[in-house]
Amino acid sequence: MRGLLGAAAALLAATAQCVSAVRLDVTNANSIKESARTIAHGMMTYYSGNVTNTPQTIGVLPPPYYWWEAGAMWGALMDYYHFTGDASYNKVLTEALMSQVGPNWDFMVPLHQKDEGNDDQAFWGFAVMSAAEKGFPQPQGSQYSWVQLVERLWNTQVQRWGTDHCGGGLRWQIFESNNGYNYKNTVSNGAFFQLSARLARFTGNQTYVEWADKSYNWAADLGLITDEYHVFDGADVLKNCTSLTKIMWTYNAGIYLYGSAMMYNHTNGAGAWKQRTQGFLDASTKFFSPFDNATSVMYEPACETVNRCNTDQYSFKAYLSRFMWASTLIAPFTTSTVNSLLTKSAQAAATACSGPTDGVTCGARWYVGGFDGTFGVGQQMSALETIQGLLVSGTVPPMVGGQQKIVPPSQGVENSKSAEAPTISASTAVPNTPEQSPKSVPSSVVPDTPEQSPKSVPSSVVPDTPEQSPKSVPSSVVVTTAVTTICPSSVVSPVAPSVASPIAPSVASPVAPSVASSDAPPAAPPTESPIASSTASPIPSSVAAPSVPSASSGSDSAETPGSVASVVAPATLVPSPIATSILIDSSTGPSPHVPSISLVASPAASPAASNVTFQSGGSESLGQRPTELLLISFGMAVLMLR
Secondary structure, three states: OHHHHHHHHHHHHHHHHOOOOOOOOOOOHHHHHHHHHHHHHHHHOOOOHHHHOOOOOOOOOOOOOOHHHHHHHHHHHHHHHHHHOOOOOHHHHHHHHHHOOOOOOOOOOHHHOOOOEHHHHHHHHHHHHHHHHOOOOOOOOOOOOHHHHHHHHHHHHHOOOOOOOOOOOOOOEOOOOOOOOOEEEHHHHHHHHHHHHHHHHHHOOHHHHHHHHHHHHHHHHHOOEOOOOOEOOEEEHHHOOOOEEOOOOHHHHHHHHHHHHHHHHHOOOOHHHHHHHHHHHHHHHHHEOOOOOOOOOEOOOOOOOOOOOOOOHHHHHHHHHHHHHHHHHHOHHHHHHHHHHHHHHHHHHHHHEEEOOOOOEEOOOOOOOOOOOOOOHHHHHHHHHHHHHHHHHHOOOOOOHHHOOOOOHHHOOOOOOOOOOOOOOOOOOOOOOOOOOOOOOOOOOOOOOOOOOHHHOOOOOOOOOOOOOOOOOOOOOOOOOOEEOOOOOOOOOOOOOOOOOOOOOOOOOOOOOOOOOOOOOOOOOOOOOOOOHHHOOOOOOOOOOOOOOOOOOOOOOOOOOOOOOOOOOOOOOOOOOEEEEEEEEOOOOOEOOEOEEEEEEEEOOOOOOEEEEEEEOOOEEEEEEEEEEEEOOOOOEEEEEO
């Protein structure tokens, strides 16, 4: 019993340490920028590639994060620069994007052949396309401009469009040896649709328009997009896509929303694309208001309320926010709805950014009124995209090729902290007759270099772990947060950290999950590649594949939900006017002998009072001892037993 009381005392000390939170005034631009700066800094503490600078670390995140999420993170920082004008991360951002272009300048990276799927590649394409549309300084030492890099990426994907099964579509995985090859997931096809739409608008090339139409119609005809504009997860190739996975995720809705808004804009307000844009926006309200007292707060219905989100899924809300805000610039009729939903979500997200040990770490569930005990890149990114988007009305629409002069890379301006945000004059979201950039039209929509075939991976290269079903959530897996600290956002004003130089993480990285999904797709017999083998460019077997976390590659993998680390009580106590209740419940801990301990903090007059309750099997009380906590003026705590 004394051991449990000791744990309670340590947790009470943790509560005393919780003295900060991200304070956000959604009506004040400086407050929004400061909040975004704080959250971006926290996100970058997970990245060390700018320090270690090796091929295995530069531009990517450490396990349990997959290659794709790093690309997503750089896209968030591209938005950060665009919204705030803070160029602190521009140099590392450019370095990271260019580090992953691959030998053929198309974001096909041999080092990541085991965790690069079509969707993963596309998320890097999103970031680079944003660089082109936002007028980001062209990369030094590159043979190609930003938009040309996206075109080269797109050209690899269009050649993988396979009509041998399901009448078309992209498979989830690129390489046949990777788990998930026999699944056509919506995010891969939605991302291809969106990139086609964005390239169509930027370049004026009709080929991209045709593929945007074709890829959208394929998904709708297959039933992945419903008549109500709900978006399902994907389909089984081995069943010729007659069996659909009907899970709905925030990011799929966001991807199709923005792609449709782009087509609406590019077609000068075509009725069909306006209807689709409005339809996806209306359907997206499904991802808000989880409870009556959390109106207009975004959440991930498929996993969040039951504590089953995995590392990938913690980031999905970031992309719905990103693409909702972006849609307002090119489809202004969406503005009122987007503002209504995301302004309240931004305020809730800021309240959730109140976790240990710095007091500004972001959690996942924005409707609990504080920090929920989870942390990671996805949590930071989701809050960042939602909050920084509040500045969208002060920015300009995405550029098109005729609005900018592409400076040859040899004359490009090096990115630095002193770099100024680009100044662009644009009075409308789209010109009546988009000009075509002379450098942005692909030659016959075929890459200049041989395509990497799914069969180009040596047969000896196999995934380290069993296949995981795309985004399926095992019903038997429940996340237990050993310690949850909820700090009132009104306790103490936050002190924003310096963002001049990203530092090593100050909190423990989430632990890679270890429980495999029981819904893995069945192994498939050898399938003919949609790309002729004569065009394959084999990857030498001497290239070592990186170690990967214990889950399938790709952004759609369903790792074991978890990635939740216990909060460790700090060694130093800081006085805080908080009344704390501690519940120690042996029925919900990691094992029957290790109880879970919950902290709930609320403002109260100092000195703080505490109550420790022991429970087993729900409501049955094993024992209860009142405690007294004496807060000395210097913050020393003494726990006394009666």
